Amino acid sequence: MNTMVSSDIRGLTEDELILVCQEIGLPKFRGRQIFQWIQQKAVQHWDEIKNVGKPDLEKIRGRLTLEPLQLLREQVSKDGTRKFLFQLADGQSIECVLMDYDRVKSRNRRTVCLSTQVGCPVGCAFCATGLSGWQRNLSAGEIVGQILDITHLMRQEDPEFQVTNVVFMGMGEPLLNYDEVLKGIQILNREAGQNIGMRRMTISTSGVAPKIRQLAEDNPQVGLAVSLHSANDEIRNDLIPINRRYPLAELMKACREYTEATNRRITFEVALIAGQATQKAADEVARLLQGQLAHVNLIPVNPVVETGMARPEPEEIQRFARVLEQQGIPVSLREEKGTDIDAACGQLRRQWESDEK
Numbered sequence: 001m002n003t004m005v006s007s008d009i010r011g012l013t014e015d016e017l018i019l020v021c022q023e024i025g026l027p028k029f030r031g032r033q034i035f036q037w038i039q040q041k042a043v044q045h046w047d048e049i050k051n052v053g054k055p056d057l058e059k060i061r062g063r064l065t066l067e068p069l070q071l072l073r074e075q076v077s078k079d080g081t082r083k084f085l086f087q088l089a090d091g092q093s094i095e096c097v098l099m100d101y102d103r104v105k106s107r108n109r110r111t112v113c114l115s116t117q118v119g120c121p122v123g124c125a126f127c128a129t130g131l132s133g134w135q136r137n138l139s140a141g142e143i144v145g146q147i148l149d150i151t152h153l154m155r156q157e158d159p160e161f162q163v164t165n166v167v168f169m170g171m172g173e174p175l176l177n178y179d180e181v182l183k184g185i186q187i188l189n190r191e192a193g194q195n196i197g198m199r200r201m202t203i204s205t206s207g208v209a210p211k212i213r214q215l216a217e218d219n220p221q222v223g224l225a226v227s228l229h230s231a232n233d234e235i236r237n238d239l240i241p242i243n244r245r246y247p248l249a250e251l252m253k254a255c256r257e258y259t260e261a262t263n264r265r266i267t268f269e270v271a272l273i274a275g276q277a278t279q280k281a282a283d284e285v286a287r288l289l290q291g292q293l294a295h296v297n298l299i300p301v302n303p304v305v306e307t308g309m310a311r312p313e314p315e316e317i318q319r320f321a322r323v324l325e326q327q328g329i330p331v332s333l334r335e336e337k338g339t340d341i342d343a344a345c346g347q348l349r350r351q352w353e354s355d356e357k
Ligand code: SF4
Pocket: 120, 121, 122, 123, 124, 127, 128, 129, 130, 170, 171, 172, 173, 206, 345
């Protein structure tokens, strides 16, 4: 038995599954068939796999596990955004969000925001996940499992349902769980599985500079978003404590290396917080990004009771965008999704935990 291969079938690449089949005396093509049923059809139980005979399935079951995540709670927003709280096999819970954009306007775009860790060690000041601390990294199977279980749930309403885009922007810092995130991306990209294009997946980081460099080297063709939030080290130290380890100069150096190596534009996320979205703050962002292949995404914060932060007035948001545009920085305002549910990452989990106490 190859002990390097994990036992969770949903976390295996097609090649690994083929290898397992060979190890237990099954033909190679069985690996591909089973990969298709697990990944493309998002089956939840072994007996739903219809194109493999019982004796062969029994052999696979003896070697691998198939354990869907358990849905603990679901919230549906008026705008169609759905938030899911899933329980993992060890009892921990994670959140993910499905943004089901209007079909006509967005040509059927269904984006899922995935979690990559249980909790998060970064502890950003505006984030409910950070408040809960870090418990552990998710495995590739748990990362992919979020897509598969959402697909399974949604296909009960719409048999044609298919996730088209993925953002690694839920609970956790994806680049601090680099290997499992990249493996999850490979699995989701596979044609025989979910077949989600690399360019339709985006990793969002708080600014782990060495891992941005590694991503430039590995160049998996996915998008990169950096949570900038402030172009002032003093302010950013308070907002995103990892800035003390990788301050702006080092972060921007890694970003420049990334764009030089990949020729891809980085999206810089800037959360707009009431009282901090000033003209000076916008000027600092524009200055920092001069000469960088960049796009700025402005995100008015979701109010989180525990952090006491509020969204700026619409005029302040417009002024911030104007300052960047006038200095030649492409900018967009992120469409607000699910503001009537606990859409900020980590909020649903905290609410669930306090309800259970
Ligand atoms: S915003 Fe992201 S990186 Fe920061 S604490 Fe929350 S989950 Fe972690």
